Amino acid sequence: MNKIFEVPMYPYERHADQDASTPVRHKVIVVGAGPIGLGAAIDLAQQGIEVVVLDDNDKVSFGSRAICFAKRPLEILDRLGCGQPMVDKGVQWNVGKVFFDDREVYNFDLLPEDGHKRPAFINLQQYYFEEYMVNRVFELQAQGAPIEIRGRNKVSAVGTHPDHVTIEVDTPEGSYNLEADWIIACDGAGSPMRSMLGKDFVGRVFEDNFLIADVIMEADFPTERWFWFDPPFNKGQSALLHKQPDGVWRIDLQLGWDIDKEREKRPENVIPRLKAMLGDDVEFELEWVSIYTFQCRRMEQFRHGRVLFAGDAAHQVSPFGARGANSGLQDTDNLCWKLKLVMEGKAPESLLDSYDVERIHGADENILNSSRSTDFITPKSEISRTLRDAVLDLSEHYEFARPLVNSGRLSVPCTYDGSPLNSADALNGPARSRPGSACPDAPLGDGFLLPKLADKFTLLTIDADAPDVLEESGITVERLALSVTDDKTLALKERYLGDAPSGVYLIRPDQHVAARRPNFDENQFRAAIRRATGQE
Amino acid sequence: MSDQLTLTPNIDGADDFYAELLAVHEGLSKEDSDALNARLILVLANQIGNRAILTQALAAAALKPEV
Structure with missing residues (x-):
């Protein structure tokens, strides 16, 4: 197949465009x-x-x-x-394990916050x-x-x-x-x-090669992200094992800089590396092999x-x-x-x-984040390796060192602090939903908040009055009227109000916050709409 | 807690501490000593915790104290 x-x-x-007498x-x-x-x-x-x-x-x-x-x-x-x-x-996963040399030094649970659709x-x-x-x-x-x-x-x-x-x-x-x-x-x-x-x-070239192998195997490895620093089967380098759907596993092996890429990609060279990692008795089939460098x-x-x-x-x-x-x-x-x-x-x-x-x-x-991860995973000087190994050794024994271990700081949305489209934050509310933030999701009974905020400007009111529609400079803004009682888990309150008794948010079509205030102030919100659309 | 790095004498029994610091390295190879030093830096940095003081400490150790 x-x-x-x-x-x-x-x-x-x-296509008809290819036969047009003048460009379409x-x-x-x-x-x-x-x-x-x-x-x-x-x-x-x-x-x-x-x-x-x-x-x-x-x-x-x-x-x-x-x-x-x-x-x-x-x-x-x-x-x-x-x-x-x-x-x-x-495949959903929450647990990550970190290995150093031949031992597991610690594991972590992403502990995702409740009350998000995704x-x-x-x-x-x-x-x-x-x-x-x-x-x-x-x-x-x-x-x-x-x-x-x-x-x-x-x-x-x-x-x-x-x-x-x-x-x-x-x-x-x-x-x-x-x-x-x-x-x-x-x-x-x-x-x-x-x-x-x-x-x-322009930017920074990282002098390293990584072998990606996707293997299909019936293995009883759990659905976890396993990351090795300096493992016995890939001495001085790193390795990653991560599960994908259909019994496909992603294996990522750091190879170093001076290698022959074409040679390393050949199955007769890839398979022994994988056997050293997975054990001789694990049956697998190679789906895809690639070698990448990055900048x-x-x-x-x-x-x-x-x-x-x-x-x-x-x-x-x-x-x-x-x-x-x-x-x-x-x-x-x-x-x-x-x-x-x-x-x-x-x-x-x-x-x-x-x-x-x-x-x-x-x-x-x-x-910045991915460069720092790379510097930790692939130390480029003797002292950076010494410090990196010190972090890993300590992380096995003491919790304090674990936040310093960096095998990739997993992607979170960027907050557009200082964007010219933001209006000044006028609500004494939670930092996570300040102007520029991607709106955090919250449960609303059987559904969720984010699907109600898509594709258009929205005026989200929480226990506050406002007109149902606001027209300003050609932009139509519809109100979404909510109350903290709409979410029994109180996530809506915690994520959008904090200690404030009420809040009004202007939310962009991409679900980022443009402005927020404790109450609806028409002049302020009209100005915020103009600002969020580059008209002020 | 002060945001100012202490650069005046602050260790009781300074000679004892220094001897203990040397003792912990005794018999170690250069590599193992370097590793121990690195672990020590991280342990002490965590104890200090304060980011402003850590920045001042890095500058002080580099013999480039802020003016």
């Missing part, structure tokens, strides 16, 4: 049909914006690649209408992730949404203009030209779009006129902490509502500059 990632899902078909203009063209490009396209199409996705191949991700998806991206996928199949298929993490192969997103595209198409994916359409040239972008696209039947009002470039770490526009991509870097700006970069095309991190695909989905979550308002003439083009500000803030946070 063919693997899912070996079968074309959106095979090349000739589209509203938005998304370059790349990975998780980020598909996320952008679904987001826009759901809101009625015409979008064409161009992908240089016609299949989902080759191999499992990104496997660890965090709560915030799952919440975004809920908004995009494809969170449920991911969570249904994905779990802290799921593990799911990127090919399933993309399959479910492509299925969502097909579902939207069946409903008449203006979205299409063109397989084996590779962008080969780009021309930028003040009010549009021109591109040349290569297909199996030759090339053709297209125009777009806007382009979202989600074409990955090696982004040809970035190269064609001659944009920088931590970002573009200086993500917006270049009418070309907007997102995901790995804009920024790259080490895999430790699952901050790649997870942060890319937060890019397009941030971008699409802004682009929609600009396209509708409801916000100035300069609103898009806040995408740069907010997501560069996010990228820098991710780069």
Whole structure:
């Protein structure tokens, strides 16, 4: 049987655009049909914006690649209408074990907070992730949404203009030209779009190679994340074992810098390494093997006129902490509502500059965290190794050292502190829901808060009065009136009010807080709406 | 608790402490001594806890005290 990632899902078909006498203009063209490009396209199409996705191949991700998806991206996928199949298929895990040399030094439980619709993490192969997103595209198409994916359409040239972008696209039947009002470039770490526009991509190279092997085995390892520092089976290096659906296990082995990649990838060299790790008596089958190196870097700006970069095309991190695909989905979550308002003439083009500000803030946070994890996992000097080993030795005996162990600080959403879209915090409320934060979820009887906050500006009132609808500068804001009594667990109160008796929140279409006050003050909230849409 | 690193004498029985510090390294290889020192730094840093004082201590140890 063919693997899912070996079968074309959106095979090349000739399109009328290829026979047009003058290049056809589209509203938005998304370059790349990975998780980020598909996320952008679904987001826009759901809101009625015409979008064409161009992908240089016609299949989902080759191999499992990104496997660890965090709560915030799952919440975004809920908004995009494809969170449920991911969570249904994905493997949930909470326990992590840390090994040093030949012994377990400690284990931890993520202890996810109650009262959230989505779990802290799921593990799911990127090919399933993309399959479910492509299925969502097909579902939207069946409903008449203006979205299409063109397989084996590779962008080969780009021309930028003040009010549009021109591109040349290569297909199996030759090339053709297209125009777009806007382009979202989600074409990955090696982004040809970035190269064609001659944009920088500077940062830190980590001189190391990692072998990824996905193995299919019937093993009774528990559903836990196991991380080894300097294990006997991979001396001086690190190793990771993590479960995926369908009995597939991700094994990640650090190999060092001076290796022959092609040689190391051959099964006759991979299998002995795996046997040394898993034991001679474990039967397994190799599904996919890859060797990767990584860099931590970002573009200086993500917006270049009418070309907007997102995901790995804009920024790259080490895999430790699952901050790649997870942060890319937060890019397009941030971008699409802004682009929609600009396209509708409801916000100035300069609103898009806040995408740069907010997501560069996010990228820098991710780069910082993943660089620190990498420095801990792969110490680059004698003294950094000595200190690292000291932390690990102490962690076996004393609890105090465990927070210093860094095998990846797992992805959490970035708070846009200092964003030009935020209004000053006027509520003496919990820090976690201050302006700039992604709204924490909370239970509401049989349902949850976040699904009620999607795609539009919302005025969330908790035990406070306010008009049901507020219109300001072309933006319609609807009220969601709640009371602390709507949530018997009191999570809503704890997460949004703290000690305050009431609260009014202005929440953006991407479920981030723009403003909050103890009560509704019309002038203040009108100003906050203008500010959150780049009009002030 | 003060946010100021103490850089005046603060250990009772300083000679005894110093002897104890040397004694714990006795017979260790250079590598094992380095490892012990690293563990000691981490244990002491946790005891101090205060981030501002730790920053001052790092600068003091680097012989680059803040002016």
